[in-house]
Each structure stands twice: as C-alpha cells, then as structure tokens.
Amino acid sequence: MFKIIETDSKNKGRTGVLSVNNRKVETPFLMPCATKGSVKCITPADLKEIGTKAWISNSLVLSLNPGVEVIKKAGGLHTFTGYDGVIFTDSGGFQADRESFYLKSENKGIVFKNPWHGKNFLYTPKDAMQVQMNLGSDVAMALDDMPKVKAGKKDVEKSLERTHRWAQECINFHSRKKQLLFGICQGALYADLRRASAEYINGLDFDGVAIGGLALGEGHAAMVKAMKQSIKFLDDTKIRYLMGVGNPSDIVEAVAAGVDCFDSAFHTQNARHGTLFTTQGKIKIKNAAYKNDSKAIDKNCKCYVCKNFSRAFISYQMRMNEPTGFRLSSYHNLAFMQDLMGKIQSAIQKGSFETLRKEIKQKYQVNDKS
Ligand SMILES: [Zn+2]
Known part of the structure; x- marks a missing residue:
C-alpha cells in the first residue's frame, strides 16, 4: 500500500x-x-x-x-x-x-x-x-x-x-x-x-x-x-x-x-487573486509592471501556460476578471507546485534536498506573525 x-x-x-x-x-x-x-x-x-x-x-x-x-x-x-x-x-x-x-x-x-x-x-x-x-x-x-x-x-x-x-x-x-x-x-x-x-x-x-x-x-x-x-x-x-x-x-x-x-487550496486561491508562483518567488500579475511584459510567467516553467501566453496577456485577463485569466493562473500555479514536488522527490533521491530546502526558504520567505 x-x-x-x-x-x-x-x-x-x-x-x-x-x-x-x-x-x-x-x-x-x-x-x-x-x-x-x-x-x-x-x-x-x-x-x-x-x-x-x-x-x-x-x-x-x-x-x-x-x-x-x-x-x-x-x-x-x-x-x-x-x-x-x-x-x-x-x-x-x-x-x-x-x-x-x-x-x-x-x-x-x-x-x-x-x-x-x-x-x-x-x-x-x-x-x-x-x-x-x-x-x-x-x-x-x-x-x-x-x-x-x-x-x-x-x-x-x-x-x-x-x-x-x-x-x-x-x-x-x-x-x-x-x-x-x-x-x-x-x-x-x-x-x-x-x-x-x-x-x-x-x-x-x-x-x-x-x-x-x-x-x-x-x-x-x-x-x-x-x-x-x-x-x-x-x-x-x-x-x-x-x-x-x-x-x-x-x-x-x-x-x-x-x-x-x-x-x-492555497495555490488555486492565490492564482484567482493574481498571485503567481515562480522559481524566483511570487509575482502579483495584476501589477502595472506586467501590463506590457511579453515574457512568460516563469521562464523556467515548462507548463502549457508558460509555453503559450505572456505575462501581459494574463495580467490583462486577470484585471478584466475574465475566467480565462483565473484558469491560466490556476493552471500555472498547480504546474509550478507539481514541478516543485517532483524536484523534492529527485533531490531526496540524489542527496541534494538540503540545497533545495534552503533555496525554497529563501525564495518563499514566510511572513511570520507567531
Ligand atoms: Zn507555467
């Protein structure tokens, strides 16, 4: 089992x-x-x-x-x-x-x-x-x-x-x-x-x-x-x-x-609010900085969304509250997390998990209130 x-x-x-x-x-x-x-x-x-x-x-x-x-x-x-x-x-x-x-x-x-x-x-x-x-x-x-x-x-x-x-x-x-x-x-x-x-x-x-x-x-x-x-x-x-x-x-x-x-539900909830996860940390796709950005959400991500759509397009869809924006954002965040879990699995197998752990903690610093 x-x-x-x-x-x-x-x-x-x-x-x-x-x-x-x-x-x-x-x-x-x-x-x-x-x-x-x-x-x-x-x-x-x-x-x-x-x-x-x-x-x-x-x-x-x-x-x-x-x-x-x-x-x-x-x-x-x-x-x-x-x-x-x-x-x-x-x-x-x-x-x-x-x-x-x-x-x-x-x-x-x-x-x-x-x-x-x-x-x-x-x-x-x-x-x-x-x-x-x-x-x-x-x-x-x-x-x-x-x-x-x-x-x-x-x-x-x-x-x-x-x-x-x-x-x-x-x-x-x-x-x-x-x-x-x-x-x-x-x-x-x-x-x-x-x-x-x-x-x-x-x-x-x-x-x-x-x-x-x-x-x-x-x-x-x-x-x-x-x-x-x-x-x-x-x-x-x-x-x-x-x-x-x-x-x-x-x-x-x-x-x-x-x-x-x-x-x-954190990743899909974040996606619907315009927070996207990348290998460089989080980005708020609705921000003005992405309005005319022709790059993919994450250049290191091989998902369908990153292969086919720009930050500018997704930002526009999200700002217009278009369901396609929610869908593409959710898709990417799920793909990012799936990729992360795959990286965790292979890092444990290769003995390099400690390096990945440090990298993730640095890119995804926690805002700790406790
Ligand atoms: Zn992607």
Whole structure:
C-alpha cells in the first residue's frame, strides 16, 4: 500500500509510492482541493497534463449537495467527477472551522447546519464512514473533532477525547474494502497533547496517519513546531499526511521532518487573486509592471501556460476578471507546485534536498506573525 523508496541521509525526508485500487502516486505529493468534486477552473484533463495524480474532495459537502445517491448512481466519485486519479475524501471534521456549516460538537458527533437547506443535523463517525464508503473514494479520513488552533487547553483536551473515541468508532464501522482509512491526530499547539494524540492514533489500526488542525493562522514557526511534536511519535512505515499545508516553505520543512503528503487550496486561491508562483518567488500579475511584459510567467516553467501566453496577456485577463485569466493562473500555479514536488522527490533521491530546502526558504520567505 505504501512503500518507502529512498530516505534522505541528512534529515527524515523520504520518497515512496502510495498504491490504492490500481492507482499510484509518488510521495511526497501535494493534492489540490476538489471540495465539490472539481478543482476550481481546472479539468481532470488539465491535471493529467500537469501530472497531478491525487486530489481531495469533501465527503460532507458532497453528501449534502448533490447527495450520495446522485454520486452512487453515477458509479461513484471517480466516474461522477471524471477524475481517475487517487481521490481522498475529507470526513467533515474540517468544517468545524467553517461558520456556514458548524454549530457544535457533542460526544456522539458534530452538529452541522446544511448551508443549502438550513436544516441542522448530527453527523456521527458512523455517518462519516458510511458516506465515504458510498462515495467510493480511494482514501477515507476518520471523523475528528478539530479544535480552534489557539483554543484553551481544557477545550483541546475535551476535543481530543472525542477525536480518539471517534477514531476507534470509525475503525469499527469501516469495511476496509477497496478504500484505505486514515486517522487524524490533533492537539492544537500543546506539545503534551500533540504527543498524546499522535501516540494514540498511531496505535490504532489505520492505513495512514494525518496531522490535523494546523495552517489555520498560527504562523510558520508554530505550525512547524506542532507538526514536529506530532510526527516523532508516528511509525516510520505508515504514510504521514499534513493537512491543509501548501506554502512551499512549509512543505520543505515538513518533508524534512518526514511528511509524505499534503493538501491545500492555497495555490488555486492565490492564482484567482493574481498571485503567481515562480522559481524566483511570487509575482502579483495584476501589477502595472506586467501590463506590457511579453515574457512568460516563469521562464523556467515548462507548463502549457508558460509555453503559450505572456505575462501581459494574463495580467490583462486577470484585471478584466475574465475566467480565462483565473484558469491560466490556476493552471500555472498547480504546474509550478507539481514541478516543485517532483524536484523534492529527485533531490531526496540524489542527496541534494538540503540545497533545495534552503533555496525554497529563501525564495518563499514566510511572513511570520507567531
Ligand atoms: Zn507555467
């Protein structure tokens, strides 16, 4: 299921392959978010061209609209969405961070409101498993009770109790057929709780372990610290997934600590706001400096957009709010990140990851508020 190919001699970075349902993805990898079954402005054919082999959808959101029955009737999430890559589904635990969905956590599950119909409902670990099995994703995530990243210790302890109980309930209910099941450890920014949660979740029979509840405004240094406090208590043999992290500087630090996969909407969100990633750092394509710039977004990028369009054209499309501008910008940012993950993989294999790590940290300096 998960095979480690190479480990870095200077840090804990490793490359590997995740195989599930005859689909394969090389690690470390980054998944774009296809919350509602599509990556915004991007088609599955684009992803194939870019080389992106996995995405993450949100099972709770899809179960509310269009509903599990519609997707099941289509033959499952892969046929419904037209995407044949590895599909992860998030359980709904992350929606605790979304005011439009979340009402409260109870011992039995999470009380959500349906943003489309306004009805409140209790969502239990059993519901989260049933929905994900019916959707037919390749990797299901356990339901967790995600605390606010800066919540008080008592609240985090209470939510951890739930997260741990629900993790066991998810294992008990899940069929373990044609779908992997990953657990999620939490603990906010408390070292002892990060450790307790990582040890507990690691001890359960999950196929992989995710580190959750980070990249929610705590800043780079605090995120890296909490991630390290969790990861040292996770088995080397299991695949490790850092949820919600997508900034290049965050990614290289996490890879160095031994993280194998990531998901983030950061790159497509940035693209739609006109922030493009290049090998020289970020550029704001709508700025006057690019109005008459006939160069490609990034001369070192071999993507379809950089081969065929100028900064001037993309800048114009973006300033006019043309959907083509959003599409081309999103395409390039995803291609840039895919290329970066490929560079990380080959640097680990060649023993040059430390050089790449320094270069990325210098080009993508973090604006740290923590
Ligand atoms: Zn490009």
